[in-house]
Amino acid sequence: MRFFVYGTLKPGHERYPAVEPYVTRVERAHTPGHLFNLGPYPAAHFDNRTENMIPGYLLWTVDEDHVLQSLDAIEGHPHLFIRKNIIVNVDGRTSPAYGYEFVNATHLSETARIDEWYPERDVIHMGDEL
Numbered sequence: 001m002r003f004f005v006y007g008t009l010k011p012g013h014e015r016y017p018a019v020e021p022y023v024t025r026v027e028r029a030h031t032p033g034h035l036f037n038l039g040p041y042p043a044a045h046f047d048n049r050t051e052n053m054i055p056g057y058l059l060w061t062v063d064e065d066h067v068l069q070s071l072d073a074i075e076g077h078p079h080l081f082i083r084k085n086i087i088v089n090v091d092g093r094t095s096p097a098y099g100y101e102f103v104n105a106t107h108l109s110e111t112a113r114i115d116e117w118y119p120e121r122d123v124i125h126m127g128d129e130l
Helices: 064-075
Strands: 002-005 023-037 042-046 053-061 081-090 093-102
Touching (some): 002 081, 023 093, 042 081, 053 081, 064 081
Parallel strands (some): 002 093
Antiparallel strands (some): 023 042, 042 093, 081 093
16 A cells, blocks of 8 residues: 655654554655645645645555554544545656545645645744744
8 A cells, every 4th residue: 555645754754653664665756736834734735737746755555454544543534634545756657645635725825835844944833923
């Protein structure tokens, strides 16, 4: 089973250890759509009509049922993020994968749009305005 990840589940990031034992292969990938900064994590809006690409990783996994249940729980499927079948691009070839899209993605502000999620750069510190 393959999953496209673009935020906290990327290798080296906060939630990757939850799936790392089940990952057999990791590849840089991208898929059409837009990425938004929600503060502690990003949100994707997958959109085949745009030329804009969301960068991320394609994770190849084993123990599919366990990984699917774990990622659904992490992503809050179906209330916060919706699991979708998408097509990702990897080194000039396409691959089917699951990706998680924010349930209110079409209502996100253009001002929150980002090119790629870097938590050390994009984090919003609520106390900074005081």
